[in-house]
Amino acid sequence: MQIAKAGYHGILLPELNIGFDFSTPEVDHIFISHAHSDHMPRNRKESVYCTPNTYKLMKKRGYSGEATTLDFGESVETNSARITFYPAGHILGSAMTYVESDLGNVLYTGDYRTPPSPATEGFELPENVDYFITEATFSLPVYRWSSVEELTGQVRNFARTTLDEGYTPVFLAYNLGKAQEVMHMLAPLDHTVQIHGAGYKLCSVYEEAGIDLGRYESYDRETCEGNILITTTSALNNGFASNVSKKRIAYCSGWAAREATRTQLTVDELIPLSDHLDFFELINLCKTLDPKQVLITHTPNASVVRHYLDKYDIDSRFLDLEAETDD
Numbered sequence: 001m002q003i004a005k006a007g008y009h010g011i012l013l014p015e016l017n018i019g020f021d022f023s024t025p026e027v028d029h030i031f032i033s034h035a036h037s038d039h040m041p042r043n044r045k046e047s048v049y050c051t052p053n054t055y056k057l058m059k060k061r062g063y064s065g066e067a068t069t070l071d072f073g074e075s076v077e078t079n080s081a082r083i084t085f086y087p088a089g090h091i092l093g094s095a096m097t098y099v100e101s102d103l104g105n106v107l108y109t110g111d112y113r114t115p116p117s118p119a120t121e122g123f124e125l126p127e128n129v130d131y132f133i134t135e136a137t138f139s140l141p142v143y144r145w146s147s148v149e150e151l152t153g154q155v156r157n158f159a160r161t162t163l164d165e166g167y168t169p170v171f172l173a174y175n176l177g178k179a180q181e182v183m184h185m186l187a188p189l190d191h192t193v194q195i196h197g198a199g200y201k202l203c204s205v206y207e208e209a210g211i212d213l214g215r216y217e218s219y220d221r222e223t224c225e226g227n228i229l230i231t232t233t234s235a236l237n238n239g240f241a242s243n244v245s246k247k248r249i250a251y252c253s254g255w256a257a258r259e260a261t262r263t264q265l266t267v268d269e270l271i272p273l274s275d276h277l278d279f280f281e282l283i284n285l286c287k288t289l290d291p292k293q294v295l296i297t298h299t300p301n302a303s304v305v306r307h308y309l310d311k312y313d314i315d316s317r318f319l320d321l322e323a324e325t326d327d
Contacts, residue, residue, distance in 0.1 A: 001103045001131060003295055005319055009038050011108060011133060011297075016080045016101055020108045020133075029078055031085075033110025034094035035061060036176060049076065051085055053093030053121075056205045057176065072121060089116025089123035090275050091177030092206055096125075104130035104292070111135050111298075113277050114285065118148060119181040119211050125289070132291040133319070136299035137276045138254050145254070145278045151271065155185045158250050158269050159228050163191065168247040170229045172236060172267070175199035177275050178252055179230045180206045180213060186228060187214030194219045196231040196240065233265065254278075283308050286316075295319050 006012035010022020019027045023043035032050040033039050035057035041048055045065040050058070052069045070076060072095065075084040080102075085095035090111045099106040107129045116123035145151070155171070162169035173179045179199040184206075186193060193216040195203065200218040207213060219229065224241055231240045233251075241247060249267045254274030262270055277285070286294050286309055294309060294316040296302045302318035309316045 001101075001106070003106070003131060003133065003319070007042070011319065013099065013106065015103060016099065017078065018081060018083070018099060020097060021110060029083070031083065031097045031108070032058070032067075033088065033097065033108070034091055036091070036111070036174075037061065039110055041065070049083070051093045051095050053205060053209055054095065055093075056208075057093055057202060060201055060205065061176075072124070084126070086124045086126055087116070087121040088112035089114055089120050091117065092120055092180070092209055092211065094120060098126045098129075106131045106133065107289070107291075108133045109135055111137070111276060113275050114281055115148060117177070117181050117275055119177075119184045119206065121209075125285075129289045130292045131295065132286065132289055132293070133295045133297065134282065134286070135276065136282055136296050136302065136305050138257075138274065138278055139282075139296075139299040139301035139305050141279050141304075143254060143257055143274075143279045145257075145272060145274060145281075151273050152185045154269075154271050155182055155250075155252070155273070156189060158248075158271070159186055159189060159191070162248045163226075163228075166246060168225050168227065168229060168241070168244050170231065170236070170241060170247050170249045171252055172233050172249060172265075173230055173252045173273075174275075175232060176202050178273070180211065181273070181275070182230055182252055183213040183216060184211055187212045189228075190215060191228055192217065193228045193230060194224050195229075196235050198232075199230065283312075286314055287312055290314065293317065 011020040017027045019030045021039040023041040023046045030048045032048045055067045082100040084098045088094040088096045097108045114123045159169045175198045225244045250269035251267045252271045252273040256270035257272040297319045306316045
């Protein structure tokens, strides 16, 4: 089967007239995995397939096209294939796309996480995968995540201790996905959270989906002191809460697993909370699926992943796509 790059982040199955996460006149059927900007169609009016929650989030991020929404487990048939969405556990609405055809079965992950984020619909795999297209954002053995329970405890403890000592806690997290997961973790504290305005407008979709985000409101510079704050690194660097002298900052990302991040960002706490799977989960998942071929994307270390897969006689190759930078 032909599986090719289509631009800086999209993937094309030309023989099946199918594309993933991009805009193009080359194919008729485009499937969008989730609403992060590097996976949405570049042409914001492109007709696509996606999940209902991805559609809602994309509309709030500027998408104005017509989308055919498919629930998880619901299939659509084209002249050459049958396509089904499976929950990816990355952010709300995120889906892996499973394509069944006479040329073989393809599973395109987009971005995914297992075990899943508690602020998503979960994670589920199909059977009989011939070609597995997987991101490998965290593609070195140094990246091994703690359990969700441990990370939740770290998030809550940082907020609670910081407030008790008279400081304002600030969590650095992407506006979509990570921010809402942190809010979900903090909800039992019953303390007001102020979130950056770009993230605030997305929270209603999470609440409509039944995700508890606790007590929250949009960031207000005049009243933010003493509340729990959530923003992005770029917004913090551009003056977010600069009027608050007594604040402590926690960086929430898989990249926090690198101690060098502390000095690079000048933060007080590193919380390695990722919305991607870690290195060992990636290798184990490839072993579980045992496909004919693994196609690796979104990584600077494809050779490392391939080295480990070679140990298990799993054929693999690299598709050079850019890593996620949704901030």
